[in-house]
Amino acid sequence: MEKIKVAIVGYGNLGRGAEKAISLTEDMELVGIFTRRNPSSIKSNSDVYSLEDILNFKDKIDVCILCGGSATDLKVQGPEISKNFNTVDSFDTHAKIPDYFSVIDRSAKEGNNLSIISTGWDPGLFSINRLFSESILPKGETYTFWGKGVSQGHSDAIRRLDGVKDATQYTIPVEEVIERIKNGEKLNLTARDKHQRVCYVVAEDGADREKIEFEIITMPDYFVDYNTTVNFVTQEELNKNHKGMIHGGRVLRIGNTSEGIKQVYEFKLNLESNAEFTSSINVAYARAVYKMRSEGKIGAITVFDVPISYLSPMSPEEQRKKLL
Amino acid sequence: MEKIKVAIVGYGNLGRGAEKAISLTEDMELVGIFTRRNPSSIKSNSDVYSLEDILNFKDKIDVCILCGGSATDLKVQGPEISKNFNTVDSFDTHAKIPDYFSVIDRSAKEGNNLSIISTGWDPGLFSINRLFSESILPKGETYTFWGKGVSQGHSDAIRRLDGVKDATQYTIPVEEVIERIKNGEKLNLTARDKHQRVCYVVAEDGADREKIEFEIITMPDYFVDYNTTVNFVTQEELNKNHKGMIHGGRVLRIGNTSEGIKQVYEFKLNLESNAEFTSSINVAYARAVYKMRSEGKIGAITVFDVPISYLSPMSPEEQRKKLL
Numbered sequence: 001m002e003k004i005k006v007a008i009v010g011y012g013n014l015g016r017g018a019e020k021a022i023s024l025t026e027d028m029e030l031v032g033i034f035t036r037r038n039p040s041s042i043k044s045n046s047d048v049y050s051l052e053d054i055l056n057f058k059d060k061i062d063v064c065i066l067c068g069g070s071a072t073d074l075k076v077q078g079p080e081i082s083k084n085f086n087t088v089d090s091f092d093t094h095a096k097i098p099d100y101f102s103v104i105d106r107s108a109k110e111g112n113n114l115s116i117i118s119t120g121w122d123p124g125l126f127s128i129n130r131l132f133s134e135s136i137l138p139k140g141e142t143y144t145f146w147g148k149g150v151s152q153g154h155s156d157a158i159r160r161l162d163g164v165k166d167a168t169q170y171t172i173p174v175e176e177v178i179e180r181i182k183n184g185e186k187l188n189l190t191a192r193d194k195h196q197r198v199c200y201v202v203a204e205d206g207a208d209r210e211k212i213e214f215e216i217i218t219m220p221d222y223f224v225d226y227n228t229t230v231n232f233v234t235q236e237e238l239n240k241n242h243k244g245m246i247h248g249g250r251v252l253r254i255g256n257t258s259e260g261i262k263q264v265y266e267f268k269l270n271l272e273s274n275a276e277f278t279s280s281i282n283v284a285y286a287r288a289v290y291k292m293r294s295e296g297k298i299g300a301i302t303v304f305d306v307p308i309s310y311l312s313p314m315s316p317e318e319q320r321k322k323l324l
Numbered sequence: 325m326e327k328i329k330v331a332i333v334g335y336g337n338l339g340r341g342a343e344k345a346i347s348l349t350e351d352m353e354l355v356g357i358f359t360r361r362n363p364s365s366i367k368s369n370s371d372v373y374s375l376e377d378i379l380n381f382k383d384k385i386d387v388c389i390l391c392g393g394s395a396t397d398l399k400v401q402g403p404e405i406s407k408n409f410n411t412v413d414s415f416d417t418h419a420k421i422p423d424y425f426s427v428i429d430r431s432a433k434e435g436n437n438l439s440i441i442s443t444g445w446d447p448g449l450f451s452i453n454r455l456f457s458e459s460i461l462p463k464g465e466t467y468t469f470w471g472k473g474v475s476q477g478h479s480d481a482i483r484r485l486d487g488v489k490d491a492t493q494y495t496i497p498v499e500e501v502i503e504r505i506k507n508g509e510k511l512n513l514t515a516r517d518k519h520q521r522v523c524y525v526v527a528e529d530g531a532d533r534e535k536i537e538f539e540i541i542t543m544p545d546y547f548v549d550y551n552t553t554v555n556f557v558t559q560e561e562l563n564k565n566h567k568g569m570i571h572g573g574r575v576l577r578i579g580n581t582s583e584g585i586k587q588v589y590e591f592k593l594n595l596e597s598n599a600e601f602t603s604s605i606n607v608a609y610a611r612a613v614y615k616m617r618s619e620g621k622i623g624a625i626t627v628f629d630v631p632i633s634y635l636s637p638m639s640p641e642e643q644r645k646k647l648l
Contacts, residue, residue: 020582024462098645118648125456127648128632132449134647135608135635136601138348257600258344264595270588276581277460284459304633304643308452311459319628321422323458324442324451 003029004290005062006283007085009051009077011035011042013152013245014067014090017279019046025283027313031061054081061085062293063286067279069156070096078104082300083111086293088286090120090278092153095221097123097302105300114293116301119285120278121269122146122249128303129251129267137255137263143181145194147171149247152274157222158199161215163207166235168242170198173249181252184262191225199230200242247274284311327353328614329386330607331409333375333401335359335366337476337569338391338414341603343370349607351637355385378405385409386617387610391603393480394420402428406624407435410617412610414444414602416477419545421447421626429624438617440625443609444602445593446470446573452627453575453591461579461587467505469518471495473571476598481546482523485539487531490559492566494522497573505576508586515549523554524566571598608635 004027008018011033022030032047039048049057054064064081066089068074074091081087082104091100097118108115118124122144130142151171158167173195181187199216203209213230217223233242250268257263271277285303288310292301309316314323328351332342335357346354356371363372373381378388388405390413392398398415405411406428415424421442432439442448446468454466475495482491497519505511523540527533537554541547557566574592581587595601609627612634616625633640638647 017581024581094648097648098641101644123648130647131632131636131643135611135632135637136604138637255604257341257348257597257604261597261600263597263601263604264593266590266592266594268588268590268592270590272587273581273585276585277587280460280579280581280587287459302644302648304640304648305631307629307631308455308459309628312455313459313462316628317422319455320425320626323454324418324421324447324626324628 001027003027004287005029005031005060006286007031007054007057007061007064008033008067009054009064009081010067010073011037011044011048012067012069013275014279014282017273017276018065018067018283019044020276021280021283025287025313028283028287031057034064055084058084062290063088065089065279065282065286067282070153071157071160074100078115078117079107082108082113082115084113085111086113086289087115088119088282088289089115089117090124090282091118092120092123093221094123101300101302109299112298114289114298114301116285116289116303116306119282119303121281124278124281124303125269126249126251126267129265130253131304133251133253133255133265137253137257137265139257140253140255140263141186143189143194143252144249145173145178145252146249147173147195147247149249149271149274150242150245151247152245154197154222157219158201158216161212163204163212164201165204166202166238168200168238172196172198178252181254182264184254192227195226197223197226197228199228200233200238201230202235202238203232245272245274245276247271287311287313325351327351328611329353329355329384330610331355331378331381331385331388332357332391333378333388333405334391334397335361335368335372336391336393337599338603338606341597341600342389342391342607343368344600345604345607349611349637352607352611355381358388379408382408386614387412389413389606389610391606394477395481395484398424402439402441403431406432406437406439408437409435410437410613411439412443412606412613413439413441414448414606415442416444416447417545418447425624425626433623436622438613438622438625440609440613440627440630442626443606445605448602448605448627449593450573450575450591453589454577455628457575457577457579457589461577461581461589463581464577464579464587465510467513467518467576468573469497469502469576470573471497471519471571473573473595473598474566474569475571476569478521478546481543482525482540485536487528487536488525489528490526490562492524492562496520496522502576505578506588508578516551519550521547521550521552523552524557524562525554526559526562527556569596569598569600571595611635611637
């Protein structure tokens with residue numbers, strides 16, 4: 001069997017996770033890691049190349065997994081790389097997904113490529129469970145809760161602020177509210193009622209801490225709609241206590257199929273490494289992109305457009321026999 | 325907007341559930357209920373017709389939802405009706421799915437129709453979660469647990485035995501085993517280790533109870549691989565204590581994305597009416613069948629072949645904006 005040839009673009013937490021996830025598959029091989037940094041500075045047993053050289057690999061890569069962050073990397077890399085390669089990314093700024101989708105749809109079609117955007121677990125698996133449960137139980141309420149866990153997107157957004165050296169952000173669900181929902185209460189909740197955000201920030205020497213704190217708590221999309229606490233800590237303290245990548249969460253839908261008949265649909269994740277789990281999802285969707293492109297599909301798609309069958313290395317017959 | 329025209333074939337628990345589920349949609353209308361019984365004997369506010377007359381509705385029905393049981397009804401109705409209509413069914417004898425798929429694939433293609441088999445929650449949603457979690461976490465173990473709850477398929481299988489007037493079967497998970505798995509133990513479990521089956525049976529007057537008990541506990545696919553207890557009760561007792569349709573269960577996958585990093589994927593249902601929930605899934609898949617047939621797809625498919633997007637009445641744009 002010819003293996004699916006995959007490239008990793010960007011070698012942060014997600015890139016390293018993708019490298020591990022590809023090594024656990026039998027139907028995919030890693031062509032190489034492409035980085036904006038000096039390739040010789042990257043510690044990896046895989047081949048590492050400069051991102052500037054990626055066009056030399058046009059016929060050697062089936063799918064590129066874009067492992068950059070949404071806040072700045074993907075906005076640039078998404079359109080550029082999807083012009084030349086099939087891509088998978090985990091763009092996670094929910095509010096900007098429709099715009100990003102349009103941009104990628106245009107660039108991918110221009111290059112005759114297929115690009116899936118916003119894979120991962122939220123957006124991604126959680127989105128799928130929201131859509132599933134609302135389609136099945138049209139009369140009901142859906143609740144998404146995250147954490148307790150570290151949000152990479154939010155930590156990343158803080159780290160990009162002027163004067164910030166390092167940061168970790170925890171998303172913490174309000175447990176009392178989850179209990180009330182499970183007891184059948186119908187609550188109309190704002191983002192603020194459901195979660196709080198707690199940030200641990202290492203400031204650069206001489207940085208204006210009040211300014212940093214203000215920029216965090218007023219940051220659109222990321223923090224402004226939540227109760228946010230900012231704690232300044234030393235790098236040592238951050239390294240010691242806040243460098244894990246635990247995360248998790250749940251999608252809950254409480255529906256009624258007839259008067260007085262309650263149906264509870266729950267999807268739940270408990271992750272010891274958010275980045276490795278997200279990357280594992282991206283790698284499964286790289287397989288799907290390869291298969292769908294082979295059938296002629298081009299443009300931008302999302303997890304909503306992919307038949308689940310395409311995520312598996314098994315044949316459809318084997319899937320029906322073993323897993324249905 | 326033209327509504328999707330749906331027919332219900334069979335008016336037991338699933339048929340009544342489908343009738344309610346269709347009434348909760350805005351994009352579907354119920355053409356009628358088709359029954360093998362005398363239509364005037366059916367209590368419903370919907371139009372009821374004899375199943376014998378269904379071919380007169382060839383141009384009036386987009387999708388038929390087959391609400392019969394797997395043990396006998398669907399084996400006959402599936403092939404016959406899929407020759408003439410697009411169909412949805414919840415064929416649930418896991419071991420026989422590959423054969424049933426082949427039969428329906430042939431009959432549906434013969435009639436230029438599209439038929440989805442084995443929708444519901446298991447097979448169905450649980451199958452999807454097994455496939456998803458194994459594709460994302462190739463290194464790990466998947467566990468499916470059911471109950472405590474009433475299995476309609478198993479109760480139905482008992483009721484079809486000679487000498488049985490009525491019956492209810494409870495599937496009960498072995499809680500101790502679930503705890504051990506969640507604590508990280510890797511267990512190689514047989515069906516027998518995970519669940520027990522407890523049956524409440526009303527025998528006909530003068531029936532051979534020992535023979536009934538023997539036929540239940542040795543029944544292939546349904547009971548032979550489990551510890552099964554058979555209790556004979558009066559119809560009054562069954563009606564009073566065992567006529568609810570509660571059910572539920574979970575799919576659990578414990579995976580490792582790298583050495584020592586554990587990821588827990590969990591999908592869980594708590595249902596006050598198994599039949600109504602199953603029917604709600606069937607109705608959502610009727611929508612998907614209609615859309616996929618409109619795009620030219622024919623033959624047999626399963627839940628693995630359906631992009632999640634097709635289950636929702638929302639447009640793809642609306643889905644991306646509101647649920648991704």
